[in-house]
Amino acid sequence: MTLHELATAAFTKRFNYAPSHQFYAPGRVNLIGEHTDYNDGFVLPAAINFGTAIVAHKREDTIVRVCAVNFDEEVVEFDFGLPLFPSAESTWANYVRGVYDILLKQNHRVCGLDIAIAGDVPYGAGLSSSAALEIVLIRTVSALAEESIDPTQAALLGQQTENEFIGAHTGIMDQLICARGEQDHALLIDCRDLTSKPVSLDPTFRIVIFNSNVKRGLVDSKYNERRQQCLQAAHVLGVGALRDATMPLLQSHQDSMDDLPFRRAHHVISENDRTLRAAEALGKKDWVTMGQLMAESHQSMKQDFDITVAPIDGLVGLINEVLPAGAGGARMTGGGFGGCVVALIAEQYVDAVVEHVAKHYEETFGIRESVYICQAVNGAFVA
Numbered sequence: 001m002t003l004h005e006l007a008t009a010a011f012t013k014r015f016n017y018a019p020s021h022q023f024y025a026p027g028r029v030n031l032i033g034e035h036t037d038y039n040d041g042f043v044l045p046a047a048i049n050f051g052t053a054i055v056a057h058k059r060e061d062t063i064v065r066v067c068a069v070n071f072d073e074e075v076v077e078f079d080f081g082l083p084l085f086p087s088a089e090s091t092w093a094n095y096v097r098g099v100y101d102i103l104l105k106q107n108h109r110v111c112g113l114d115i116a117i118a119g120d121v122p123y124g125a126g127l128s129s130s131a132a133l134e135i136v137l138i139r140t141v142s143a144l145a146e147e148s149i150d151p152t153q154a155a156l157l158g159q160q161t162e163n164e165f166i167g168a169h170t171g172i173m174d175q176l177i178c179a180r181g182e183q184d185h186a187l188l189i190d191c192r193d194l195t196s197k198p199v200s201l202d203p204t205f206r207i208v209i210f211n212s213n214v215k216r217g218l219v220d221s222k223y224n225e226r227r228q229q230c231l232q233a234a235h236v237l238g239v240g241a242l243r244d245a246t247m248p249l250l251q252s253h254q255d256s257m258d259d260l261p262f263r264r265a266h267h268v269i270s271e272n273d274r275t276l277r278a279a280e281a282l283g284k285k286d287w288v289t290m291g292q293l294m295a296e297s298h299q300s301m302k303q304d305f306d307i308t309v310a311p312i313d314g315l316v317g318l319i320n321e322v323l324p325a326g327a328g329g330a331r332m333t334g335g336g337f338g339g340c341v342v343a344l345i346a347e348q349y350v351d352a353v354v355e356h357v358a359k360h361y362e363e364t365f366g367i368r369e370s371v372y373i374c375q376a377v378n379g380a381f382v383a
């Protein structure tokens with residue numbers, strides 16, 4: 001059954017009538033450019049063929065009833081005419097409450113809804129299950145309340161939901177790519193002016209995601225702390241955002257700066273540069289350079305930004321044991337502290353890499369990996 005079929009079956013069972021509309025938003029994988037978005041920098045993500053589907057029907061009152069297929073078809077109900085707060089129970093529903101709260105606060109049109117949600121983005125894996133949910137919700141509410149919201153505006157509303165209602169101080173990357181991704185392309189996004197440039201993906205390479213199955217939580221993780229440390233480093237360097245800092249500027253402050261903000265800034269400054277070079281290398285199918293940049297990015301996340309964990313480093317090591325230069329690359333993707341490794345692999349090497357990881361990952365780390373071979377797809381707001 002497709003996600004929409006699953007959602008329709010649950011909707012019909014719970015609400016005793018059929019939904020009228022359906023929407024979908026993809027998750028995403030970031031190829032390079034980690035923890036650069038909230039520093040006004042560059043990222044290179046792609047929307048992937050794992051996502052969140054909604055079926056819905058408009059109501060004439062201010063009630064919202066939501067059925068979550070992935071949570072045993074649990075139904076949560078709220079009245080958007082009353083003040084909305086995050087709840088400690090059924091926390092998945094906070095995304096729905098949050099989207100309504102932000103849409104109302106920003107004077108957007110909303111309406112009562114019955115909806116059912118089904119998704120296949122793994123939770124807590126760093127593949128943006130929450131951004132996919134926010135974006136598909138915004139798409140649904142705006143369509144049924146008959147308001148047109150453009151993709152960038154939708155992304156900003158999704159980010160605001162995350163920042164203000166959920167309490168995770170994330171950047172704009174996830175929501176932007178979920179809304180604006182393009183089939184068979186990654187997007188080089190400038191997170192300062194929110195412009196983007198599509199970079200076509202080599203059809204002879206595969207996007208292979210290895211989930212370490214080490215669980216991570218954005219809110220309680222060190223994410224917000226990293227963001228603070230970057231702000232602190234920018235302050236010491238006398239720039240508005242680390243995007244504006246250069247390596248020579250950073251080097252000139254080495255003696256007057258603590259090691260920690262120095263290393264955080266070192267990651268962000270070098271990662272911005274790698275991301276720009278990676279977009280160029282990918283566009284030119286220069287796989288030797290692309291593989292090197294992914295390896296350097298991983299090292300930088302490990303040594304300077306301290307966001308990798310042993311199983312993630314282990315996965316990257318195992319992949320690199322099989323891949324010769326020019327056949328691809330691998331790095332941790334997403335916020336960090338677990339989650340996934342993204343590998344770009346020449347198609348003739350995919351089986352060998354997957355087999356090698358299957359043979360050694362669980363034996364070393366005691367957890368079994370999951371593997372997703374992905375395609376880059378259109379975002380929720382792309383026709």
Ligand code: GLA
Binds near residue numbers: 030172173336
């Ligand atoms: C999470 C956040 C993004 C971004 C990445 C790290 O996915 O939601 O905004 O900061 O981490 O690159």
